[in-house]
Amino acid sequence: MGIRTILHYPDKRLREVGKRVEVVTPEIQKLVDDMAETMYAAPGVGLAATQIGVALAIFVIDTAADGEPSAFRVFINPEIVQKDGEITWNEGCLSFPEVHEEIDRAASVKVRAQDRDGKWFELEADDLLAVAIQHELDHLNGVLMIDHMGPLKKRIVHRQMQKRADEHASA
Secondary structure, eight states, X not given: OOOOOOOOTTOGGGGOOOBOOSSOOHHHHHHHHHHHHHHHHTTOSEEEGGGGTOOBSEEEEOOOOTTXXXXXXXXXXXXXXXXXXXXEEEEEETTEEEEEEEEEEOSEEEEEEEOTTSOEEEEXXXXXXXXXXXXXXXXXXXXXXXXXXXXXXXXXXXXHHHHHHHHHHXX
């Protein structure tokens, strides 16, 4: 396993749409393992393959609080088949370091996806897990946290992230 580099906004690769995984191969399973290691090292609650520059429809999530047993889940070729209610959640994102914003999402979702072994499953989720699924699925569709912000906040965050990118490029 290996820790991958997480892309930060405004990297254009974050806008790539994740392509369907036709067959879950040992290489895909290795990618999932790397994504898990990367997410835990960050540390984060979720990570989409597009956030590490791999344009495949895969994300991983673990919403367990510190000290709780792992709730690690793998989602390959995910799709939301049902949404209900509305919730506002203070979200962060590994591709937007130090940025948090209140974002409106569905309060509960039903998602259909494949696991690490390629087996299909359906999962009903609410609260943090539902928010995380929607956030990571947005990544796979090229939609970023900044796209859910109002115009003023969007400009402020864009400038902040551009400045950070410029500073890292010159370092």
